[in-house]
Amino acid sequence: MLDKSTVIGFTLGFSLIFLAIITQGSVLVFASFAAILIVGGGIIAATMINYSFENIKTSFAAILSMIGAKDVDLRTDMELLSMFARRVRSDGVLVLDSDIQHIEDPYLKNGLQLLVDGFKKESLDSILRDEIKSRERQIDTSINVMYSMADYAPAFGMIGTVIGMVLMLQNISDPESLGAGLSVALITTLYGTILANMFFGPLAGKLEYLSELDLNRKEMFRTGINSILEGENPRIMEKKMLIHVDPKSRAEYIKYHEGIRISKERDERFYKLWIEQQNKEWDDLKRVLETG
Structure with a gap:
C-alpha cells in the first residue's frame, strides 16, 4: 500500500x-x-x-x-544475510537449498539460487548487475x-x-x-x-x-551474495552492506552489535523465525530474538 x-x-x-x-x-x-x-x-x-x-x-x-x-528495513535484511552466511561457512552453500523457496524478495531469491547452483563469481555478479540495470x-x-x-x-x-x-x-x-x-x-x-x-x-x-530505495536494496543484496560466495567473514560482509544503510540506522545497528555476541543459540532461534520475520522492522526482530 x-x-x-x-x-x-x-x-x-x-x-x-x-x-x-x-x-x-x-x-x-x-x-x-x-x-x-x-x-x-x-x-x-x-x-x-x-x-x-x-x-x-x-x-x-x-x-x-x-x-x-512493503516497507522494508535494510537492517533486517542484513541480519538475515548474516545468518545465512554463518550457516554457509559452517555447513556449505547447499544448506540454503531448502530455504530459498521461502524468500519473498525475487532478486535475493534468484541470487541465492544462482549461488546454490554453483555459478562462478564473474557470471553470478554479471547476472545480478544485469538484473539491476534491467x-x-x-x-x-x-x-x-x-x-x-x-x-x-x-x-x-x-x-x-x-x-x-x-x-x-x-x-x-x-x-x-x-x-x-x-x-x-x-x-x-x-x-x-x-x-x-x-x-x-x-x-x-x-x-x-x-x-532509488529499491535499487539500493538490490545493490546491498548483491554485495551480500558476493560476500557469501567468496566465503568472507560475516562481520566483513556486514561492514560492506552497511554502506547502503542510512547513517542513523547504521549507527544503531553498529551500537547494538557491539553490545551483543552472536551465539549459535541466537542463530538457531532466528532460523526458526526468519520466514515470518524477513520483512518486519528491525526493532521488532530484535525484540523477538531477545525475548525468545
Whole structure:
C-alpha cells in the first residue's frame, strides 16, 4: 500500500480543494463530461502516441508493484544475510537449498539460487548487475510515463480552454451558449492543473524516490551474495552492506552489535523465525530474538 505521507498528501490536497468548492458553491458546478473527455482522453491518447502499448503496460505494472511494495528495513535484511552466511561457512552453500523457496524478495531469491547452483563469481555478479540495470530501465520508463502525463494534463486543459472560448465567441449573442462555453473553458484548465500538480507529478516523484530505495536494496543484496560466495567473514560482509544503510540506522545497528555476541543459540532461534520475520522492522526482530 501507499506509505503514510503519500496517503496523507493525496487526502489533504483533494480535501482542501473540495472544501474550497463546497464553501463557495456546489460541487456539481465543477462537473463537466466534456472537460473530462478533453483532458482525460487527451492525456491517454498523447501517452499512447508517445509510448508503445507494451511500454505503457509494463510501466503501469511497475508502478503498481512499487506502490504495493512493503516497507522494508535494510537492517533486517542484513541480519538475515548474516545468518545465512554463518550457516554457509559452517555447513556449505547447499544448506540454503531448502530455504530459498521461502524468500519473498525475487532478486535475493534468484541470487541465492544462482549461488546454490554453483555459478562462478564473474557470471553470478554479471547476472545480478544485469538484473539491476534491467529494473532501473523499467522504472525509468515508468517515471517518464508519469512525468509525460503530468506535462500533457495542463496542455489539454489549455486546449479545452481554447475550445470553450471558440464556442463562446461563436454564440456571443446567446447567453446560455456563452455560459456553457465559458464553463468548459475554465473547468478544463482546472482539471488539467489538478491532475498535473496533485496526481501525476507528485506520483512520478514518489516513484523516483521509491525506485532509488529499491535499487539500493538490490545493490546491498548483491554485495551480500558476493560476500557469501567468496566465503568472507560475516562481520566483513556486514561492514560492506552497511554502506547502503542510512547513517542513523547504521549507527544503531553498529551500537547494538557491539553490545551483543552472536551465539549459535541466537542463530538457531532466528532460523526458526526468519520466514515470518524477513520483512518486519528491525526493532521488532530484535525484540523477538531477545525475548525468545
